[in-house]
Amino acid sequence: MHYDLIVVGGGIVGLGHAWAAAKQGQTVAVFDNNPRAEGASIRNFGMIWPVGQPAGTQRALALRSRTLWRELGAAAGFPVHECGSLHLAHHDDELAVLQEFAPSTAADGLDIELVTPRQIADLTPAANQAGLKGGLYSHTELRVTPPTAVSSISAYLADAHNVKFHFDSPIIKVDSGEVTSSHGQTWTAERIVIATGAYFQHLFPEAHQAERLLICKLQMMLTEAQPAGWNLGPHIASGLTLRHYPSFRDCPSLAAVKQRFAEDSPQLDRYGIHVMASQADNGGLILGDSHEYGDDIEPTDKAEIDALMLEELQKIMNVPNWNITRRWHGLYAKHPTQMCFVCEVRPEVLVVNGFGGNGMTLSLAFSESIIHRWRNSAQWEVLHGTN
Structure with a gap:
């Protein structure tokens, strides 16, 4: 045909x-x-993540994709949750990056605001308030399963x-x-x-x-369902994530964040770990992730990576149920530039x-x-x- x-x-x-x-x-x-x-x-x-895209063409495409996801979800009959995202800052240098980033988004369609620990408590029950300096709340991000x-x-x-x-x-x-x-x-x-x-x-x-495409392997996990009525709310990201997404690359304080993690936790850089959480439709939390490239990729997953991710997540989040019910890895192709x-x-x-x-x-x-x-x-x- x-x-x-x-x-x-x-x-x-x-x-x-x-x-x-x-x-x-x-x-x-x-x-x-x-x-x-x-x-x-x-x-x-399942994150549609405009906040992570650099200003210009990529952010414009991300925002257009956001509109298309909503259109497609309505047409095809699957849920598209307008959950937003929340970057948590538990260190002064992380908060400085968020403060530097926020004014730069005023003209390009992101709907974001700096939030205090008290405001964060109203947005999610998951944020660890101990040592919490503040955060960045974006209304823009979506979630699908x-x-x-x-x-x-x-x-x-x-x-x-x-x-x-x-x-x-x-x-x-x-x-x-x-x-x-x-x-x-x-x-x-x-x-x-x-x-x-x-x-x-x-x-x-x-x-x-x-x-010169790079093959990247990432490890992820899913918790058991959280108690009935407990909702994560927005996607959660930690200060580690500021190192990963190019949207933050021009923030002057990012260098201090990178240096601190490189000195204090070099194994996180070794495995490309930055931690995030999203709630699945069954009530469990999707947790991750890591980044191994090229010859570092092995067919079996590393328990050390999962342990490091859980350790970092438990520093920034208080969750009723951390029991892991599923573990998996994915592979994707990434252009180097x-x-x-x-x-x-x-x-x-x-x-x-x-x-x-x-x-x-x-x-x-x-x-x-x-x-x-x-x-x-x-x-x-x-x-x-x-x-």
Whole structure:
């Protein structure tokens, strides 16, 4: 069968392209190696996180994605919680970073405010008030449950937009206008998007390698359900997180935060640990995470990493139930210098990859821009952003 668009990869990046094209009335097919999406798109916090994106193109895309998530949740029937986020400062240098960051966001759409320990107590029961200096509350962030959201989006696209899903169908060859599966079947399309995330070894590996993509492994955990009526409220992040997201990179006090952690807790830098928490729909808390790259990645998880994360989380949070019911890891592909990359590997065949941990936050708006520019024959170079 012939389609306007074929998408290889059933994660959130692939689904974003499928949705954007289907909304324009295009015929679309999505192919995935597995019986369902099983990669990074279902192994994350479910955070849509504009506050972590640097000002400019990335933050604008994050805010547009926020709008699209709300639209898609309403259409596909899955919850999109407008929970916001809360960065906690338990040290003076962390509070200084938040105070430096807050004025810089006034003109670009983030709805944030500095909050006192007393105000934090009203926002969440989880914050450890001992030594708490203050925090930064953002009204902007959203929460979805990744497996529910991804499966609901697929079902909605199939039912409402007649998108054809071919699961358990590894694509082993792609030419202009044509894809071939491991079963020997061939499909044709006007245009093709390759969005295979960390699993890019089998389709145009040379294009990915030329971009020097990094594979990142992260470890995460889920607690048992918290007591009935206990709600985390906003996503929670600690001072460690200020080291991770590029939105804080220009704050003068960030250097002091980085130096303190490097001197006091070098193992946190070794494993790329910064701690965050989000509440799952079952009442448990999703906790994480860590970042190991390249040759440091092992097939088994490290108990030391989980212990370090729990130790840091218990410094900043008071939670009724810390019992862990699930542990897992995810893999994603990260571009070393850009927010992602787009490469036309054949005429009318695009590889889109390298979002790192920002796929949930950026991909819906970025996919929309790809489909719009493709329709209007724009040059791909203008889509490259930098961190």
